[in-house]
Amino acid sequence: MALSQKTKETLLGPLNANNPVVVQVLGICSALAVTVQLKPALVMGVAVTIIVAMSNVIISLLRNTIPMRIRIIVQLVVVAALVTLVSEVLKAFAYDVAMQLSVYIGLIITNCILMGRLEAFAMTNKVWDSFLDGLGNGLGYAAILIIVAFFRELFGAGTLLGFRVIPESWYVANGGFYENCGMMMMPAMALIIVGGIIWAHRAINKEEK
Amino acid sequence: MNTNSNTYTIVYATVVVIIVAVLLALVSQVLGPRQQANIQLDQQKQILGALKQDISNCDDPAALYFSLVKDTFDCNGHPVYVAEVEGETKFVLKLKGAGLWGGIGGYLALNDDKNTIFGANFNHESETPGLGALIVELPFRQQFEGKHIRNAQGEVVSVAVLKAGTQAEGQEQVDALSGATITSTGVSDMLKANLAEYAAFLSELPDYQPEAEEAEVVNEENQTSNQTEE
Numbered sequence: 286m287a288l289s290q291k292t293k294e295t296l297l298g299p300l301n302a303n304n305p306v307v308v309q310v311l312g313i314c315s316a317l318a319v320t321v322q323l324k325p326a327l328v329m330g331v332a333v334t335i336i337v338a339m340s341n342v343i344i345s346l347l348r349n350t351i352p353m354r355i356r357i358i359v360q361l362v363v364v365a366a367l368v369t370l371v372s373e374v375l376k377a378f379a380y381d382v383a384m385q386l387s388v389y390i391g392l393i394i395t396n397c398i399l400m401g402r403l404e405a406f407a408m409t410n411k412v413w414d415s416f417l418d419g420l421g422n423g424l425g426y427a428a429i430l431i432i433v434a435f436f437r438e439l440f441g442a443g444t445l446l447g448f449r450v451i452p453e454s455w456y457v458a459n460g461g462f463y464e465n466c467g468m469m470m471m472p473a474m475a476l477i478i479v480g481g482i483i484w485a486h487r488a489i490n491k492e493e494k
Numbered sequence: 495m496n497t498n499s500n501t502y503t504i505v506y507a508t509v510v511v512i513i514v515a516v517l518l519a520l521v522s523q524v525l526g527p528r529q530q531a532n533i534q535l536d537q538q539k540q541i542l543g544a545l546k547q548d549i550s551n552c553d554d555p556a557a558l559y560f561s562l563v564k565d566t567f568d569c570n571g572h573p574v575y576v577a578e579v580e581g582e583t584k585f586v587l588k589l590k591g592a593g594l595w596g597g598i599g600g601y602l603a604l605n606d607d608k609n610t611i612f613g614a615n616f617n618h619e620s621e622t623p624g625l626g627a628l629i630v631e632l633p634f635r636q637q638f639e640g641k642h643i644r645n646a647q648g649e650v651v652s653v654a655v656l657k658a659g660t661q662a663e664g665q666e667q668v669d670a671l672s673g674a675t676i677t678s679t680g681v682s683d684m685l686k687a688n689l690a691e692y693a694a695f696l697s698e699l700p701d702y703q704p705e706a707e708e709a710e711v712v713n714e715e716n717q718t719s720n721q722t723e724e
Binding site (some may be wrong): 300349350351352353355358359362365366369370373374376377378380384388470471486 | 497498502503506507510511514517518521522525528529532533534538619622625
């Protein structure tokens with residue numbers, strides 16, 4: 286399927302040039318909390334992508350009927366319903382991950398990316414565009430989460446997705462020379478990595494402009 | 495239609511809320527049994543952990559659980575699981591307490607003397623990864639194995655979790671996690687408080703003989719020696 290220029294921009298813009306995390310600096314709180322390991326970061330990314338896309342579609346469908354005075358409330362109700370739905374499904378089908386993510390699934394409701402996209406895009410755009418916008422922003426958020434989690438799990442625990450990458454025999458405990466970086470386990474390190482990504486992102490995009 | 499009139503706004507809000515409520519209630523009903531099964535399986539896995547069963551490669555933890563745990567009874571509103579591991583009776587007690595950021599819990603398996611700890615398993619809601627969250631890891635849990643919850647007089651005194659180098663008075667101790675003082679103290683307090691709740695169960699041992707030896711040494715002649723020390 287050939288994408289038109291506008292469609293491309295709506296879908297792919299948030300992945301790089303207009304990334305919700307590194308450019309708009311939204312959704313940082315959960316990006317710090319769930320990125321100790323790659324698996325919860327992946328699930329969180331997928332959950333947010335689904336919820337942003339779905340809520341964008343629903344709000345876009347309703348956009349001409351929503352009374353202006355209670356539009357934020359209606360948006361919140363839709364988001365809260367979807368988040369509860371995802372949380373229930375996770376508890377039923379991926380209990381371990383649901384426990385790992387604990388409160389952060391519920392806190393997707395307060396993720397600024399959602400309200401931001403609903404207010405800025407879905408309230409004034411058609412359904413298909415809104416869907417692409419939600420998909421793009423969700424994936425943009427997920428991409429940053431995955432990058433951060435990749436570094437934190439690799440250097441913090443020596444594993445990726447639970448599989449051992451750095452051999453056991455390298456560790457000091459087994460007579461080797463290597464030790465995990467305990468700092469990577471702390472939320473502060475996630476902020477430093479996000480900072481590093483923002484730095485690299487700005488440096489690259491400056492040259493392009 | 496005027497979408498900004500009061501009537502429209504009220505009707506709209508009502509309809510939206512009712513639709514969402516019905517939808518969520520439906521989903522909750524449909525997924526409820528599955529979620530309950532998950533919660534139960536999780537609990538069974540934790541009890542197996544306290545009984546020192548390695549379930550990382552176990553296909554059917556529930557079957558293993560039912561092959562080991564023979565009976566469950568209630569003590570003062572708290573469950574006691576009676577298990578049989580390699581022909582020996584073990585009692586598993588449920589623990590619940592508070593860590594630094596949220597609740598902590600766990601299961602404590604005792605030998606049939608209701609004194610020696612067979613195994614311990616802990617869980618937590620939101621302790622700091624890499625610090626307090628280490629209470630769920632084996633190195634911390636294994637410290638409890640073989641410790642005694644009673645003193646030389648046979649009174650239940652629990653096991654203290656203390657900074658390495660400090661000495662507990664009149665009870666046995668394990669090393670606290672460095673950098674996680676509040677979580678460690680939480681585990682210590684949880685053990686003490688929960689064992690007190692199980693007093694009725696722990697006291698019903700008529701022919702109880704105080705055990706006064708070191709954890710590993712069994713010496714039946716010398717029952718009046720000093721309390722055990724680590």
